[in-house]
Amino acid sequence: xxxxxxxxxxxxxxxKGRLEIIEANNVSTHMSFLEMLDVVNEDLIAKGIDPIxxxxxxxxxxxxxxxxxxxxxAHGHQKGTTVCQLHMRxxxxxxxxxxxxxxxxxxxxxxxxxxxxxxxxxxxRAGGFISVRTGGAPDGNAIPIPKDDAxxxxxxxxxxxxxxxxxxxxxxxxxxxxxxxxSQFAYLPQGRVEREKRVSAMVAQMDAEGFGSxxxxxxxxxxxxxxxxxxxxxxxxREYCRALKKETCGESAKSWAGA
Amino acid sequence: MNNTAxxxxxxxxxxxxxxxxxxxxxxxLTGFVAFxxxxxxxxxxxxxxxxxxxxxxYAKALHSMGPLLWLVRGFLIVCIVLHIWLGxxxxxxxxxxxxxxxxxxxxxxTGLPARTMIWTGALIFAFVIYHIxxxxxxxxxxxxxxxxxxLGRHDxxxxxxxxxxxxxxxxxxxxxxxxxCFHLSHxxxxxxQSLGWNNKRSERWLQGFAWIFASVMFLGYISxxxxxxxxxxxxxxGVAL
Numbered sequence: 001x002x003x004x005x006x007x008x009x010x011x012x013x014x015x016k017g018r019l020e021i022i023e024a025n026n027v028s029t030h031m032s033f034l035e036m037l038d039v040v041n042e043d044l045i046a047k048g049i050d051p052i053x054x055x056x057x058x059x060x061x062x063x064x065x066x067x068x069x070x071x072x073x074a075h076g077h078q079k080g081t082t083v084c085q086l087h088m089r090x091x092x093x094x095x096x097x098x099x100x101x102x103x104x105x106x107x108x109x110x111x112x113x114x115x116x117x118x119x120x121x122x123x124x125r126a127g128g129f130i131s132v133r134t135g136g137a138p139d140g141n142a143i144p145i146p147k148d149d150a151x152x153x154x155x156x157x158x159x160x161x162x163x164x165x166x167x168x169x170x171x172x173x174x175x176x177x178x179x180x181x182x183s184q185f186a187y188l189p190q191g192r193v194e195r196e197k198r199v200s201a202m203v204a205q206m207d208a209e210g211f212g213s214x215x216x217x218x219x220x221x222x223x224x225x226x227x228x229x230x231x232x233x234x235x236x237x238r239e240y241c242r243a244l245k246k247e248t249c250g251e252s253a254k255s256w257a258g259a
Numbered sequence: 260m261n262n263t264a265x266x267x268x269x270x271x272x273x274x275x276x277x278x279x280x281x282x283x284x285x286x287x288l289t290g291f292v293a294f295x296x297x298x299x300x301x302x303x304x305x306x307x308x309x310x311x312x313x314x315x316x317y318a319k320a321l322h323s324m325g326p327l328l329w330l331v332r333g334f335l336i337v338c339i340v341l342h343i344w345l346g347x348x349x350x351x352x353x354x355x356x357x358x359x360x361x362x363x364x365x366x367x368x369t370g371l372p373a374r375t376m377i378w379t380g381a382l383i384f385a386f387v388i389y390h391i392x393x394x395x396x397x398x399x400x401x402x403x404x405x406x407x408x409x410l411g412r413h414d415x416x417x418x419x420x421x422x423x424x425x426x427x428x429x430x431x432x433x434x435x436x437x438x439x440c441f442h443l444s445h446x447x448x449x450x451x452q453s454l455g456w457n458n459k460r461s462e463r464w465l466q467g468f469a470w471i472f473a474s475v476m477f478l479g480y481i482s483x484x485x486x487x488x489x490x491x492x493x494x495x496x497g498v499a500l
Contacts, residue, residue, distance in 0.1 A: 006362070019362055072365035098363040105356050168367075170374065171353035175279075203280055212356030213279035213349055215376065216449045217369035231452070231459045238455030240280045247274075 001027050001093035005040065007052055008100045010109050017109065019098070022052070029089040033076065034059060034066060036088050052099075053112040061085040061225065064160030067167070068113050069100040074164035074223040082162065082225040102163050104172035106209045117163050119209040120177060124161075127201035128181045130191055143189055153187035156180045158226040165220035165228075171212030176220040178206050179236035180228050186239050196243035203240055279352075282345050287450035289342040294447065296335055297439070301479045308486070311416035311495055315408050318415040343384060350377045372445040379442040386435035393422060408495075420487050420494050429484035440477040444470050 003024040010017030024040045031039070034056050041051035057065035066083040070076035076086040091097065099113065107115040145153075159180035166174045182199045185191025191198075214233055221230040275281045303321075307314045321328060372379070389399075397403040402421060406414035423429045447469035451457045457465060486492045 008362075069361060069364075072361060072363035073367065077365075100361055100363070103357060103359055103361055105358055170357075170366075170369065172356040173353070203278060207277075207279050210356060212353035213283060214453075215349070215353070215373060216445070216452050217366075217373050219367055219369055222367035229459050229462075231457050231462055234452050234455045234457040236455075237280055237283070237453060240278075241284065241455055244274065244281060244284075 001029065001088075001091070003027055003036075003091065003094070004096045006096060006098045007112070008109075009052070009112055010101075011111065013108055013110055019100075027088055029087070031088045032059070032084055033070070033086040033088065034084045053114050055114050056084060059084040062160060064162035067102050067115065067117070067162055067164070069098075069102065069167055071098050074102070074167040075162075075225055079222075080225060080227045082160075085225075102167035104163075104166050104211065106172065106174070106211050107163060107166065115163075117161075119211070120161050120163060120174065122209065123174070123178060123202050123205045124181065126205035127194075127198040130185060130194060134190070145188060149187045153184050153191075155228065156184035156187070156232060159184075159224075159228055160226060162225060164223045164225060166211065168219040168223040169212065169214075170217055170219060171215055173214050173220075174206055174209070174211040175214040175233050175236065176224065176228060176230060178202050179232040182239055183232055183235045186235065195239060196246045199236065199239040200243040200247065203236075276345065276348075279349075282349055283453040285341055285345055286349070287453040289338040289345075290446050290450050292335065292338040293342060294443065294450075297443070297476065301476055304483060305479060307416060307419060307483060307492065311408060311414070314416050314419075315410075315412045315414060319412045339384075339387075343380070346377065346380055370445075372441050373449075376442060376445060379438045383435065383439050383442060386431070386438075389431075390435075393428075394418065417494055419483065420492055423484040423487035426488065429488055432484050433481050436480040437477060440473040440480075443476065444473040447472055 005022045005024050006019045007022055008017060009020045022040060022044070024036060025043075026039065027036050034054070037052055037054060044051045055065045055067050057063040059066075061082045061084060064082070066075075068075075068083050070083065070086070075081060075083050076090075078086050078090060101107075101109050101113045102115045102117075103109075106119040107117055109115050157180075159177060161177060161181075163174075163177070165176035166172055169176075182195075182202060185198060186195050214230075216230070218230045221228065275285050303317060306317050324331075366374075393399045394403075397418075400422065403418045406417045406421075408414045408416070423432070448457075448462075448465040451461070451465050483492070
């Protein structure tokens with residue numbers, strides 16, 4: 001099939017950038033979206049034109065590298081998938097496809113569809129870990145964890161840090177990402193030791209990076225390839241409330257913010 | 260975990276206007292106060308259907324609270340100022356966070372109320388100013404000051420009817436209350452989410468509850484101008500037009 005691509009081309013960080021029309025011929029319905037771009041790029045290289053730059057790595061939907069807004073939807077319209085798992089069979093011959101990079105002040109565009117997402121790494125560095133050596137994998141059930149908590153923690157840990165939540169949010173807020181990274185620890189006994197410090201540091205870093213804040217549009221959960229629910233943000237808010245209380249009233253304060 | 264971001268001084272009152280999530284807490288709490296007022300105000304207003312004596316007595320009782328009335332008013336004003344100030348600040352920050360928009364952007368879940376909170380908020384504020392000038396300060400209509408019932412109380416009943424007999428004032432009021440309830444249809448459930456009182460199961464209930472509550476309030480509020488325009492609420496004998 002033949003497609004007309006409207007691709008964001010931007011030479012460098014300082015370039016203004018513009019949408020360019022690129023015709024994609026000989027697109028097979030079996031291709032993934034990234035394979036389609038590979039074929040288009042082969043064509044462009046043969047013609048001596050700079051190929052379309054885009055991020056990609058595992059191409060099996062788990063690394064969180066691929067990042068493009070396709071026809072106005074981060075990762076494309078297929079629910080719960082990354083761009084690499086979006087297949088061309090979901091498009092029709094003659095379609096016009098708009099391909100744009102993640103757009104947020106905290107994600108500067110480096111080239112074409114490649115953005116700098118190290119702001120998310122800096123948020124992780126601020127507190128997205130536990131600061132003791134955990135050694136090898138412990139024996140099963142050595143630390144008893146209620147099944148419900150284990151499940152919720154795993155749901156949060158599914159986040160691959162792709163940044164689609166930021167791209168989709170009308171406010172370019174990273175709160176779904178931070179909520180997932182805070183919650184994956186907050187539900188587990190190993191993570192609870194530093195819970196207040198963690199949420200406090202990660203939220204402060206998130207604010208410092210220039211992300212917006214949540215106004216409950218729920219666009220993030222609609223595009224999240226790992227289908228992390230926006231109610232996870234309520235969990236982060238609970239954690240933050242707890243941290244605020246502890247910072248204000250000291251260690252001895254009784255917790256009222258809930259577990 | 261001792262990085263610079265944590266080390267930044269975050270003393271209690273200041274954090275409420277500097278941290279994004281703390282600001283959301285303040286938005287939710289002040290919004291809750293305003294919401295509580297709006298519910299109470301509607302219940303107060305609906306007493307007009309019981310009759311002239313009831314609503315005038317209610318108004319008299321409120322005004323006889325003296326300093327307590329001003330304490331409540333002061334608290335409300337502080338909450339509203341904080342709500343507007345932080346709401347505007349968050350809105351500007353969120354615009355700044357996305358300097359360049361998309362050529363194509365599809366909304367998948369969000370609705371019009373969520374996307375227009377700042378505008379409905381601004382219009383509600385403009386309406387509140389007019390509403391206070393009309394019925395509290397009573398500076399928009401010279402007749403309002405001279406209305407007294409047979410017991411010598413200020414005749415709120417006749418004042419409301421006289422005010423709403425003007426179709427433009429009624430129309431403006433209905434539109435403004437509509438915007439208020441539109442604002443609340445997003446705000447009522449959002450405050451639970453912002454304060455962390457939400458999970459996957461409660462979400463649908465909270466959103467449904469918000470819509471129903473906002474709709475009921477809309478109907479409650481507009482029933483008064485509609486009853487006046489429809490001739491159901493009439494001026495008592497002895498009040499000259």
